[in-house]
Amino acid sequence: MERNDTEGQLLNFRKTLEQIIPLSDSEWKMISRKFNLMEAPKRTQLTKEGQIATSIYFINKGLLRIFYTKEDVEITGFIFSEGLFASCYESFLLQTKSNQTLETLEDCVLLTIDHSELQTLYKEVPALNIIGRVVAEQRFINGQRILSSHLLDSPEERYRQFSDQYPGLLMRVPQHIIASYLGITPVSLSRIRKRISRK
Protein backbone atom coordinates (compact mmCIF):
# COMPACT_ATOMS: atom_id res chain seq x y z
CA MET A 1 0.00 0.00 0.00
CA GLU A 2 1.10 3.52 -0.69
CA ARG A 3 0.86 4.64 2.91
CA ASN A 4 -0.93 3.95 6.13
CA ASP A 5 -4.60 4.51 5.31
CA THR A 6 -5.93 2.53 8.26
CA GLU A 7 -8.84 4.94 8.36
CA GLY A 8 -10.01 3.99 4.89
CA GLN A 9 -9.74 0.28 5.62
CA LEU A 10 -11.76 0.71 8.77
CA LEU A 11 -14.46 2.74 7.06
CA ASN A 12 -14.97 -0.01 4.55
CA PHE A 13 -15.34 -2.44 7.43
CA ARG A 14 -17.84 -0.22 9.22
CA LYS A 15 -19.92 0.01 6.07
CA THR A 16 -20.08 -3.77 5.86
CA LEU A 17 -21.14 -4.12 9.49
CA GLU A 18 -23.76 -1.41 9.16
CA GLN A 19 -25.38 -3.31 6.32
CA ILE A 20 -26.42 -5.66 9.10
CA ILE A 21 -27.27 -3.17 11.83
CA PRO A 22 -26.55 0.54 12.42
CA LEU A 23 -23.86 1.30 14.99
CA SER A 24 -23.56 4.36 17.17
CA ASP A 25 -20.23 6.17 17.13
CA SER A 26 -19.41 4.92 20.60
CA GLU A 27 -20.23 1.33 19.65
CA TRP A 28 -18.11 1.70 16.55
CA LYS A 29 -15.25 3.13 18.55
CA MET A 30 -15.26 0.15 20.90
CA ILE A 31 -15.36 -2.25 17.99
CA SER A 32 -12.73 -0.61 15.82
CA ARG A 33 -10.31 -0.33 18.73
CA LYS A 34 -10.24 -4.11 19.07
CA PHE A 35 -9.57 -4.97 15.43
CA ASN A 36 -6.04 -4.91 14.05
CA LEU A 37 -5.05 -4.09 10.51
CA MET A 38 -2.64 -6.58 9.03
CA GLU A 39 -1.14 -7.48 5.69
CA ALA A 40 -0.39 -11.04 4.75
CA PRO A 41 1.54 -12.03 1.62
CA LYS A 42 0.34 -14.77 -0.70
CA ARG A 43 0.56 -18.31 0.68
CA THR A 44 0.56 -17.24 4.32
CA GLN A 45 -1.03 -19.86 6.56
CA LEU A 46 -3.03 -17.97 9.16
CA THR A 47 -4.34 -21.07 10.88
CA LYS A 48 -2.73 -24.46 10.43
CA GLU A 49 -4.25 -27.89 10.70
CA GLY A 50 -3.86 -29.17 14.25
CA GLN A 51 -3.84 -25.69 15.74
CA ILE A 52 -6.65 -23.77 17.39
CA ALA A 53 -7.90 -20.85 15.29
CA THR A 54 -7.05 -17.81 17.37
CA SER A 55 -8.53 -15.16 15.11
CA ILE A 56 -11.03 -14.32 12.42
CA TYR A 57 -10.09 -12.12 9.51
CA PHE A 58 -12.27 -9.58 7.73
CA ILE A 59 -11.02 -9.33 4.16
CA ASN A 60 -10.49 -5.83 2.88
CA LYS A 61 -8.48 -7.04 -0.05
CA GLY A 62 -7.34 -10.37 -1.35
CA LEU A 63 -8.40 -13.99 -1.49
CA LEU A 64 -8.11 -16.84 1.00
CA ARG A 65 -9.09 -20.47 1.14
CA ILE A 66 -9.47 -23.19 3.71
CA PHE A 67 -8.26 -26.64 2.84
CA TYR A 68 -8.19 -30.11 4.32
CA THR A 69 -5.27 -32.49 3.91
CA LYS A 70 -6.04 -36.07 2.97
CA GLU A 71 -3.10 -38.34 2.26
CA ASP A 72 -0.87 -35.37 1.37
CA VAL A 73 -3.43 -33.95 -1.02
CA GLU A 74 -4.92 -30.54 -0.28
CA ILE A 75 -8.68 -30.36 -0.69
CA THR A 76 -10.21 -26.91 -0.72
CA GLY A 77 -13.30 -26.43 1.42
CA PHE A 78 -14.08 -22.81 0.71
CA ILE A 79 -12.75 -19.71 -1.01
CA PHE A 80 -13.17 -16.35 0.71
CA SER A 81 -13.17 -13.04 -1.13
CA GLU A 82 -13.45 -9.38 -0.17
CA GLY A 83 -16.08 -8.41 2.40
CA LEU A 84 -16.24 -11.78 4.13
CA PHE A 85 -14.96 -13.00 7.47
CA ALA A 86 -12.42 -15.70 6.76
CA SER A 87 -11.61 -18.27 9.41
CA CYS A 88 -11.46 -21.89 10.38
CA TYR A 89 -14.83 -21.13 11.85
CA GLU A 90 -15.54 -24.35 13.66
CA SER A 91 -12.17 -24.28 15.39
CA PHE A 92 -12.59 -20.62 16.22
CA LEU A 93 -16.08 -21.08 17.66
CA LEU A 94 -15.36 -24.17 19.68
CA GLN A 95 -11.70 -23.32 20.36
CA THR A 96 -10.72 -26.84 19.39
CA LYS A 97 -7.97 -28.06 17.10
CA SER A 98 -8.69 -27.30 13.48
CA ASN A 99 -8.82 -30.00 10.84
CA GLN A 100 -8.34 -27.37 8.16
CA THR A 101 -5.77 -24.77 7.17
CA LEU A 102 -6.58 -21.13 6.38
CA GLU A 103 -4.26 -19.79 3.70
CA THR A 104 -4.01 -16.64 1.60
CA LEU A 105 -4.22 -17.13 -2.16
CA GLU A 106 -3.10 -13.56 -2.82
CA ASP A 107 -1.48 -10.72 -0.92
CA CYS A 108 -4.17 -9.67 1.55
CA VAL A 109 -5.22 -6.72 3.66
CA LEU A 110 -7.11 -8.00 6.68
CA LEU A 111 -8.76 -6.77 9.83
CA THR A 112 -8.34 -9.28 12.59
CA ILE A 113 -9.59 -9.96 16.11
CA ASP A 114 -8.79 -12.86 18.39
CA HIS A 115 -11.25 -15.05 20.20
CA SER A 116 -11.01 -13.65 23.72
CA GLU A 117 -11.16 -10.06 22.48
CA LEU A 118 -14.31 -10.91 20.56
CA GLN A 119 -15.93 -12.46 23.62
CA THR A 120 -15.16 -9.26 25.51
CA LEU A 121 -16.63 -7.21 22.70
CA TYR A 122 -19.81 -9.30 22.68
CA LYS A 123 -20.30 -8.22 26.29
CA GLU A 124 -19.33 -4.58 25.77
CA VAL A 125 -21.40 -4.16 22.60
CA PRO A 126 -24.52 -6.34 22.74
CA ALA A 127 -25.46 -5.29 19.20
CA LEU A 128 -22.47 -7.29 18.07
CA ASN A 129 -24.34 -10.46 18.99
CA ILE A 130 -26.77 -9.61 16.24
CA ILE A 131 -23.91 -9.19 13.80
CA GLY A 132 -22.39 -12.44 15.03
CA ARG A 133 -25.72 -14.16 14.58
CA VAL A 134 -26.24 -12.80 11.08
CA VAL A 135 -22.70 -13.70 10.04
CA ALA A 136 -23.19 -17.24 11.34
CA GLU A 137 -26.52 -17.40 9.53
CA GLN A 138 -24.95 -16.23 6.30
CA ARG A 139 -22.19 -18.79 6.58
CA PHE A 140 -24.80 -21.46 7.25
CA ILE A 141 -26.76 -20.44 4.16
CA ASN A 142 -23.62 -20.46 2.07
CA GLY A 143 -22.63 -23.91 3.27
CA GLN A 144 -26.15 -25.15 2.74
CA ARG A 145 -26.16 -24.02 -0.88
CA ILE A 146 -22.86 -25.70 -1.57
CA LEU A 147 -23.99 -28.89 0.11
CA SER A 148 -27.25 -28.99 -1.80
CA SER A 149 -25.40 -28.62 -5.07
CA HIS A 150 -23.35 -31.67 -4.11
CA LEU A 151 -26.57 -33.59 -3.55
CA LEU A 152 -28.47 -32.30 -6.55
CA ASP A 153 -25.98 -31.53 -9.30
CA SER A 154 -23.33 -33.40 -11.25
CA PRO A 155 -19.74 -32.14 -11.14
CA GLU A 156 -20.25 -30.66 -14.59
CA GLU A 157 -23.30 -28.67 -13.50
CA ARG A 158 -21.43 -27.63 -10.38
CA TYR A 159 -18.59 -26.25 -12.47
CA ARG A 160 -20.99 -24.39 -14.74
CA GLN A 161 -22.67 -22.76 -11.77
CA PHE A 162 -19.34 -21.87 -10.25
CA SER A 163 -18.17 -20.14 -13.42
CA ASP A 164 -21.49 -18.31 -13.76
CA GLN A 165 -21.53 -17.23 -10.14
CA TYR A 166 -17.87 -16.36 -9.62
CA PRO A 167 -16.41 -15.59 -13.04
CA GLY A 168 -13.72 -13.51 -11.34
CA LEU A 169 -12.50 -16.43 -9.26
CA LEU A 170 -11.89 -18.49 -12.38
CA MET A 171 -9.15 -16.04 -13.25
CA ARG A 172 -7.73 -15.61 -9.76
CA VAL A 173 -7.69 -19.21 -8.50
CA PRO A 174 -5.62 -22.11 -9.90
CA GLN A 175 -7.76 -24.80 -11.45
CA HIS A 176 -6.64 -27.67 -9.28
CA ILE A 177 -7.89 -25.70 -6.30
CA ILE A 178 -11.24 -25.11 -7.93
CA ALA A 179 -11.38 -28.82 -8.79
CA SER A 180 -11.03 -29.94 -5.20
CA TYR A 181 -13.54 -27.30 -4.12
CA LEU A 182 -16.00 -28.88 -6.57
CA GLY A 183 -15.25 -32.32 -5.17
CA ILE A 184 -13.40 -33.70 -8.17
CA THR A 185 -9.83 -34.27 -9.33
CA PRO A 186 -7.92 -31.82 -11.54
CA VAL A 187 -7.96 -34.44 -14.28
CA SER A 188 -11.70 -34.67 -14.16
CA LEU A 189 -12.13 -30.90 -14.21
CA SER A 190 -9.91 -30.72 -17.26
CA ARG A 191 -12.13 -33.27 -19.00
CA ILE A 192 -15.26 -31.36 -18.03
CA ARG A 193 -13.86 -28.12 -19.40
CA LYS A 194 -13.02 -29.84 -22.65
CA ARG A 195 -16.53 -31.31 -22.84
CA ILE A 196 -18.10 -27.90 -22.27
CA SER A 197 -15.87 -26.08 -24.75
CA ARG A 198 -16.97 -28.46 -27.50
CA LYS A 199 -20.62 -27.39 -27.15
Next chain:
Amino acid sequence: MERNDTEGQLLNFRKTLEQIIPLSDSEWKMISRKFNLMEAPKRTQLTKEGQIATSIYFINKGLLRIFYTKEDVEITGFIFSEGLFASCYESFLLQTKSNQTLETLEDCVLLTIDHSELQTLYKEVPALNIIGRVVAEQRFINGQRILSSHLLDSPEERYRQFSDQYPGLLMRVPQHIIASYLGITPVSLSRIRKRISRK
Protein backbone atom coordinates in the same frame (compact mmCIF):
# COMPACT_ATOMS: atom_id res chain seq x y z
CA MET B 1 -49.88 -38.43 24.70
CA GLU B 2 -51.66 -39.53 27.82
CA ARG B 3 -52.69 -36.06 28.81
CA ASN B 4 -51.71 -32.45 28.51
CA ASP B 5 -48.23 -32.29 30.00
CA THR B 6 -47.28 -29.04 28.31
CA GLU B 7 -45.27 -28.24 31.40
CA GLY B 8 -43.00 -31.22 30.95
CA GLN B 9 -42.43 -30.47 27.28
CA LEU B 10 -41.54 -26.89 28.10
CA LEU B 11 -39.13 -27.85 30.86
CA ASN B 12 -37.25 -30.05 28.44
CA PHE B 13 -37.04 -27.10 26.08
CA ARG B 14 -35.80 -24.75 28.79
CA LYS B 15 -33.09 -27.23 29.73
CA THR B 16 -31.87 -27.27 26.14
CA LEU B 17 -31.78 -23.48 25.93
CA GLU B 18 -30.00 -23.16 29.26
CA GLN B 19 -27.22 -25.39 28.00
CA ILE B 20 -26.39 -22.35 25.89
CA ILE B 21 -27.03 -19.56 28.39
CA PRO B 22 -28.85 -19.31 31.74
CA LEU B 23 -32.24 -17.61 31.62
CA SER B 24 -33.92 -15.69 34.41
CA ASP B 25 -37.47 -16.71 35.26
CA SER B 26 -38.84 -13.56 33.67
CA GLU B 27 -36.86 -14.14 30.48
CA TRP B 28 -38.06 -17.70 30.39
CA LYS B 29 -41.64 -16.61 30.91
CA MET B 30 -41.48 -14.26 27.94
CA ILE B 31 -39.93 -16.95 25.79
CA SER B 32 -42.20 -19.80 26.74
CA ARG B 33 -45.30 -17.69 26.22
CA LYS B 34 -44.43 -17.26 22.57
CA PHE B 35 -43.83 -20.91 21.73
CA ASN B 36 -46.73 -23.19 20.88
CA LEU B 37 -46.92 -26.90 21.57
CA MET B 38 -48.05 -28.91 18.60
CA GLU B 39 -48.29 -32.50 17.49
CA ALA B 40 -47.76 -33.51 13.89
CA PRO B 41 -48.43 -37.00 12.57
CA LYS B 42 -45.98 -38.85 10.37
CA ARG B 43 -45.59 -37.46 6.83
CA THR B 44 -46.84 -33.99 7.68
CA GLN B 45 -45.28 -31.32 5.50
CA LEU B 46 -44.65 -28.33 7.74
CA THR B 47 -43.07 -26.22 5.02
CA LYS B 48 -43.52 -26.99 1.34
CA GLU B 49 -41.25 -26.21 -1.56
CA GLY B 50 -42.21 -22.85 -3.04
CA GLN B 51 -43.60 -21.54 0.22
CA ILE B 52 -41.96 -19.26 2.75
CA ALA B 53 -41.04 -21.02 5.98
CA THR B 54 -43.22 -19.34 8.59
CA SER B 55 -41.94 -21.18 11.64
CA ILE B 56 -39.14 -23.11 13.25
CA TYR B 57 -39.82 -26.24 15.26
CA PHE B 58 -38.02 -27.43 18.36
CA ILE B 59 -38.26 -31.22 18.43
CA ASN B 60 -39.36 -32.70 21.71
CA LYS B 61 -40.08 -36.05 20.14
CA GLY B 62 -39.89 -37.51 16.69
CA LEU B 63 -37.89 -37.23 13.51
CA LEU B 64 -38.07 -34.83 10.55
CA ARG B 65 -36.20 -34.32 7.34
CA ILE B 66 -35.82 -31.65 4.70
CA PHE B 67 -35.76 -32.72 1.09
CA TYR B 68 -35.28 -31.21 -2.33
CA THR B 69 -37.21 -32.33 -5.40
CA LYS B 70 -35.26 -32.92 -8.57
CA GLU B 71 -37.16 -34.34 -11.53
CA ASP B 72 -39.79 -35.89 -9.26
CA VAL B 73 -37.17 -37.53 -7.07
CA GLU B 74 -36.93 -36.52 -3.43
CA ILE B 75 -33.39 -35.89 -2.22
CA THR B 76 -32.91 -35.61 1.52
CA GLY B 77 -30.78 -32.73 2.71
CA PHE B 78 -30.85 -33.29 6.46
CA ILE B 79 -32.45 -35.41 9.16
CA PHE B 80 -33.43 -33.74 12.41
CA SER B 81 -33.83 -35.61 15.69
CA GLU B 82 -34.81 -34.71 19.23
CA GLY B 83 -33.35 -31.55 20.77
CA LEU B 84 -32.77 -29.74 17.49
CA PHE B 85 -34.53 -26.84 15.81
CA ALA B 86 -35.95 -28.14 12.56
CA SER B 87 -36.73 -25.74 9.74
CA CYS B 88 -36.13 -24.72 6.19
CA TYR B 89 -33.63 -22.42 7.76
CA GLU B 90 -32.58 -20.37 4.77
CA SER B 91 -36.18 -19.65 3.84
CA PHE B 92 -37.01 -18.84 7.44
CA LEU B 93 -34.06 -16.49 7.89
CA LEU B 94 -34.44 -14.65 4.61
CA GLN B 95 -38.23 -15.02 4.41
CA THR B 96 -37.91 -16.12 0.81
CA LYS B 97 -39.52 -19.04 -1.01
CA SER B 98 -38.06 -22.34 0.08
CA ASN B 99 -36.50 -24.76 -2.36
CA GLN B 100 -36.93 -27.56 0.17
CA THR B 101 -39.73 -29.29 2.02
CA LEU B 102 -39.77 -29.95 5.77
CA GLU B 103 -41.56 -33.20 6.56
CA THR B 104 -42.05 -35.38 9.62
CA LEU B 105 -40.70 -38.92 9.37
CA GLU B 106 -42.52 -39.96 12.55
CA ASP B 107 -45.30 -38.67 14.76
CA CYS B 108 -43.79 -35.59 16.37
CA VAL B 109 -44.19 -33.37 19.41
CA LEU B 110 -42.93 -29.91 18.54
CA LEU B 111 -42.58 -26.45 20.02
CA THR B 112 -43.04 -23.83 17.37
CA ILE B 113 -42.65 -20.10 16.89
CA ASP B 114 -43.22 -18.04 13.79
CA HIS B 115 -40.85 -15.55 12.26
CA SER B 116 -42.40 -12.28 13.37
CA GLU B 117 -42.91 -13.52 16.92
CA LEU B 118 -39.24 -14.48 17.03
CA GLN B 119 -38.17 -11.05 15.85
CA THR B 120 -40.27 -9.54 18.63
CA LEU B 121 -38.70 -11.90 21.13
CA TYR B 122 -35.20 -10.97 19.99
CA LYS B 123 -36.01 -7.41 21.00
CA GLU B 124 -37.75 -8.31 24.26
CA VAL B 125 -35.11 -10.79 25.36
CA PRO B 126 -31.67 -9.74 24.10
CA ALA B 127 -30.12 -12.92 25.54
CA LEU B 128 -32.02 -14.77 22.85
CA ASN B 129 -29.70 -13.26 20.27
CA ILE B 130 -26.92 -15.27 21.87
CA ILE B 131 -29.02 -18.41 21.61
CA GLY B 132 -29.88 -17.55 18.01
CA ARG B 133 -26.23 -16.99 17.27
CA VAL B 134 -25.17 -20.28 18.88
CA VAL B 135 -27.92 -22.22 17.11
CA ALA B 136 -26.85 -20.72 13.77
CA GLU B 137 -23.24 -21.53 14.61
CA GLN B 138 -24.15 -25.11 15.46
CA ARG B 139 -26.05 -25.52 12.24
CA PHE B 140 -23.12 -24.08 10.36
CA ILE B 141 -20.73 -26.55 12.02
CA ASN B 142 -23.06 -29.41 11.25
CA GLY B 143 -23.37 -28.44 7.60
CA GLN B 144 -19.63 -27.93 7.39
CA ARG B 145 -18.94 -31.45 8.66
CA ILE B 146 -21.34 -32.98 6.18
CA LEU B 147 -19.88 -30.94 3.34
CA SER B 148 -16.32 -31.88 4.22
CA SER B 149 -17.25 -35.53 4.22
CA HIS B 150 -18.57 -35.09 0.68
CA LEU B 151 -15.23 -33.60 -0.30
CA LEU B 152 -13.01 -36.01 1.60
CA ASP B 153 -14.76 -39.35 1.79
CA SER B 154 -16.14 -41.91 -0.63
CA PRO B 155 -19.82 -42.84 -0.42
CA GLU B 156 -18.82 -46.05 1.31
CA GLU B 157 -16.88 -44.21 4.00
CA ARG B 158 -19.73 -41.76 4.35
CA TYR B 159 -22.15 -44.60 4.99
CA ARG B 160 -19.81 -46.18 7.55
CA GLN B 161 -19.54 -42.90 9.41
CA PHE B 162 -23.28 -42.39 9.30
CA SER B 163 -23.94 -45.83 10.79
CA ASP B 164 -21.30 -45.29 13.47
CA GLN B 165 -22.54 -41.84 14.35
CA TYR B 166 -26.29 -42.37 14.16
CA PRO B 167 -26.91 -46.09 14.67
CA GLY B 168 -30.42 -45.25 15.86
CA LEU B 169 -31.33 -43.50 12.64
CA LEU B 170 -30.46 -46.61 10.62
CA MET B 171 -33.42 -48.28 12.29
CA ARG B 172 -35.78 -45.32 12.15
CA VAL B 173 -35.20 -44.03 8.62
CA PRO B 174 -35.94 -45.86 5.31
CA GLN B 175 -32.80 -46.70 3.37
CA HIS B 176 -33.65 -44.81 0.21
CA ILE B 177 -33.87 -41.66 2.32
CA ILE B 178 -30.47 -42.34 3.87
CA ALA B 179 -29.11 -43.00 0.38
CA SER B 180 -30.10 -39.61 -0.96
CA TYR B 181 -28.81 -37.95 2.21
CA LEU B 182 -25.45 -39.58 1.49
CA GLY B 183 -25.59 -38.35 -2.09
CA ILE B 184 -26.06 -41.70 -3.78
CA THR B 185 -28.90 -43.79 -5.25
CA PRO B 186 -30.72 -46.51 -3.31
CA VAL B 187 -29.22 -49.07 -5.68
CA SER B 188 -25.73 -47.91 -4.89
CA LEU B 189 -26.37 -47.94 -1.15
CA SER B 190 -27.61 -51.49 -1.43
CA ARG B 191 -24.37 -52.46 -3.17
CA ILE B 192 -22.28 -50.71 -0.55
CA ARG B 193 -24.09 -52.51 2.26
CA LYS B 194 -23.45 -55.81 0.53
CA ARG B 195 -19.77 -54.97 0.06
CA ILE B 196 -19.42 -54.08 3.73
CA SER B 197 -21.25 -57.17 4.99
CA ARG B 198 -18.80 -59.40 3.14
CA LYS B 199 -15.88 -58.08 5.16
Next chain:
DNA sequence: AAAGGACGTTAACAATTGTAAAGAAATTAC
Protein backbone atom coordinates in the same frame (compact mmCIF):
# COMPACT_ATOMS: atom_id res chain seq x y z
C1' DA C 1 -57.88 -62.56 2.74
C1' DA C 2 -56.52 -60.31 -1.27
C1' DA C 3 -54.78 -56.44 -3.74
C1' DG C 4 -51.90 -52.73 -4.09
C1' DG C 5 -48.03 -50.10 -3.12
C1' DA C 6 -43.61 -49.15 -1.00
C1' DC C 7 -39.09 -50.89 -0.13
C1' DG C 8 -34.86 -53.35 -0.81
C1' DT C 9 -31.95 -56.32 -3.63
C1' DT C 10 -29.86 -57.96 -7.78
C1' DA C 11 -28.42 -57.89 -12.59
C1' DA C 12 -26.59 -55.91 -16.95
C1' DC C 13 -24.99 -52.09 -19.33
C1' DA C 14 -23.60 -47.24 -20.04
C1' DA C 15 -21.41 -43.22 -18.40
C1' DT C 16 -18.46 -40.94 -15.38
C1' DT C 17 -14.90 -40.53 -12.39
C1' DG C 18 -10.50 -41.93 -10.20
C1' DT C 19 -5.61 -43.28 -10.81
C1' DA C 20 -1.10 -43.19 -12.67
C1' DA C 21 2.04 -41.57 -15.83
C1' DA C 22 3.82 -38.63 -19.37
C1' DG C 23 4.39 -34.45 -21.59
C1' DA C 24 3.34 -29.42 -22.72
C1' DA C 25 2.67 -24.88 -21.02
C1' DA C 26 3.04 -21.37 -17.77
C1' DT C 27 4.96 -19.39 -13.65
C1' DT C 28 8.43 -18.69 -10.30
C1' DA C 29 13.00 -18.53 -8.56
C1' DC C 30 17.74 -17.77 -8.82
Next chain:
DNA sequence: GTAATTTCTTTACAATTGTTAACGTCCTTT
Protein backbone atom coordinates in the same frame (compact mmCIF):
# COMPACT_ATOMS: atom_id res chain seq x y z
C1' DG D 1 17.66 -15.54 -19.00
C1' DT D 2 17.74 -20.03 -17.75
C1' DA D 3 16.55 -23.62 -14.69
C1' DA D 4 13.23 -25.48 -11.75
C1' DT D 5 8.79 -25.88 -10.22
C1' DT D 6 4.02 -25.71 -10.66
C1' DT D 7 0.01 -26.16 -13.36
C1' DC D 8 -2.78 -28.08 -16.88
C1' DT D 9 -3.84 -31.46 -20.31
C1' DT D 10 -3.97 -35.94 -22.33
C1' DT D 11 -3.94 -40.97 -22.45
C1' DA D 12 -5.06 -45.67 -20.98
C1' DC D 13 -6.98 -48.52 -17.65
C1' DA D 14 -9.50 -49.74 -13.36
C1' DA D 15 -13.18 -48.95 -10.22
C1' DT D 16 -17.35 -46.93 -8.98
C1' DT D 17 -21.61 -45.08 -9.69
C1' DG D 18 -25.89 -44.17 -12.39
C1' DT D 19 -29.72 -46.17 -15.02
C1' DT D 20 -33.23 -49.31 -16.05
C1' DA D 21 -35.71 -53.24 -15.15
C1' DA D 22 -37.04 -57.39 -12.82
C1' DC D 23 -38.07 -59.80 -8.64
C1' DG D 24 -39.25 -60.78 -3.82
C1' DT D 25 -40.70 -59.11 0.65
C1' DC D 26 -43.11 -56.48 3.75
C1' DC D 27 -46.69 -53.36 5.03
C1' DT D 28 -50.95 -51.08 4.41
C1' DT D 29 -55.62 -50.76 2.72
C1' DT D 30 -59.89 -52.26 1.57
